[in-house]
Amino acid sequence: MMNLKTTVSIFLIALTVQFSFADALPFKSNEHIEVEYENIDTLQLVKIGCIYEDDSVNDTIYDCEGSKCFYYDGFRFLKMTRFVPNSFKIIFHFKDRVLVSPVLYDNGNTSFHKLKVRQNGVENITPIFGTSLRNYFLAFFSTLFIELLMAFSYFKKNKMDLSNVKYVVLINSISHPILWLISANYIGFSAGNLFGEPVVLVLEALLLLKLISPKISRTKAFYLSFLMNSMSFIIGGILYLIFRN
Incomplete structure (x- = not known):
């Protein structure tokens, strides 16, 4: 059985490692987004993008689209790999309409959201555990x-x-x-x-x-x-x- 001094040392090292992980790829800088569609047959998805505030220019930009910011899995699973803004929205470009999600907030190591895309809007249905x-x-x-x-x-x-x-x-x-x-x-x-x-x-x-x-x-x-x-x-x-x- 480890003595108290050894255990404390391991705990402090682990705390440092944990926060190092949280600030480095592939952990903190990944955002996992599951997408559920109300009726996929009637929605022809063209592309998906990210809307976020750029603090450096104090403006909203819309130029993070497609492979610039996501990996895709049949448009049902998105993985933001370049960056994770503190707050952002996902914009869905369909053939006949554009739908925007509610504001989503980065929440540390889980970095997970689930969205429900309906005919007239996008709902955040992320589970209560984040x-x-x-x-x-x-x-x-x-x-x-x-x-x-x-x-x-x-x-x-x-x-x-x-x-x-x-x-x-x-x-x-x-x-x-x-x-x-x-x-x-x-x-x-x-x-x-x-x-x-x-x-x-x-x-x-x-x-x-x-x-x-x-x-x-x-x-x-x-x-x-x-x-x-x-x-x-x-x-x-x-x-x-x-x-x-």
């Missing part, structure tokens, strides 16, 4: 699996009742979706990692202190919480960034 449900559950179950491994190892080494792992499942089922929802809808994932993770660490430590039997000391509860969260932050975060596409 990513596809598949990707959310990838993040959740990888986090849970890693934290269970850490907890199981800790309980076994300290000759504690292994049934305590059920509390790890319970705690993660509460903390993970709450942090994800707040990050996706209010503060963004970068701020969620920076401020939310320490809050989750403290919350989980207090719950472990209250629930685990036989009782453990406050120091050990915080150490166990730190161990689980640091490892899930490192390994789970990397797995999510690799396999989310």
Whole structure:
């Protein structure tokens, strides 16, 4: 079992790596957009573009179209690869009409939106988690699996009742979706990692202190919480960034 100093060092390195990933290709600078059409047979799509504010000239430009800013997959899946503006709209050029999406906001590492194209407009139907449900559950179950491994190892080494792992499942089922929802809808994932993770660490430590039997000391509860969260932050975060596409 790693000592506290080693664990802290790994966590700080992971935090640096995580934010480095967030600011570099192919992670932060990718925007994944799923497109769903109400009636594709009656819409003849010509091209798709991006409308955004260019801060350098303080104007709206419309010249990012087609392969200049997207990879396509049958016009149902778009991947913005050159840049991701902080806020932007997607413009659909059809043979007989032009439709524009609502304003979309870049939200850190997930960089995901889902649009519904109707005959007379475009609706933002991005899931509440700010990513596809598949990707959310990838993040959740990888986090849970890693934290269970850490907890199981800790309980076994300290000759504690292994049934305590059920509390790890319970705690993660509460903390993970709450942090994800707040990050996706209010503060963004970068701020969620920076401020939310320490809050989750403290919350989980207090719950472990209250629930685990036989009782453990406050120091050990915080150490166990730190161990689980640091490892899930490192390994789970990397797995999510690799396999989310």
